[in-house]
Amino acid sequence: MRVSWQDEQGRQREAPALLRDVSAGGFGIELQNPLEVGMLITVRTMVNSCRCEVRHVRANEKRVLVGLRVLPPEDGSSHEESLEKLGAALAATRRTRRGD
Numbered sequence: 001m002r003v004s005w006q007d008e009q010g011r012q013r014e015a016p017a018l019l020r021d022v023s024a025g026g027f028g029i030e031l032q033n034p035l036e037v038g039m040l041i042t043v044r045t046m047v048n049s050c051r052c053e054v055r056h057v058r059a060n061e062k063r064v065l066v067g068l069r070v071l072p073p074e075d076g077s078s079h080e081e082s083l084e085k086l087g088a089a090l091a092a093t094r095r096t097r098r099g100d
Contacts, residue, residue: 003031005041017043017066026055026069034064043068047088 004014017031035041039054052068059065 001029001043001045003029003035003041003043005035005039019045020065026052026067029066029068030063031066032063034059035066040071041068 001017001019002014003017004012007013013033015031015033017029020028020030029043035054035057037054037057041052041054043050043052051071051074053071054066055069056067057064
């Protein structure tokens, strides 16, 4: 998956991320770029994209774990539909890693 956001200077930034978990209102990702709590970002997978708000960040020298809340979709689809697609993307990623 890819995440994109605007930095403090207003430049568009993009980075790869790994989907780690999906919950009722959002999901967790892992990436190498630090993000700030409250930032609005776009997350793109092979099956969909969604707008999210950064809710929490935990970082060490190797990686950044970010908790995201999914914002209402602009196309009128439901939160549940977006989260189901993200869950399917996570399941597909896990199958690929295991070689299924």
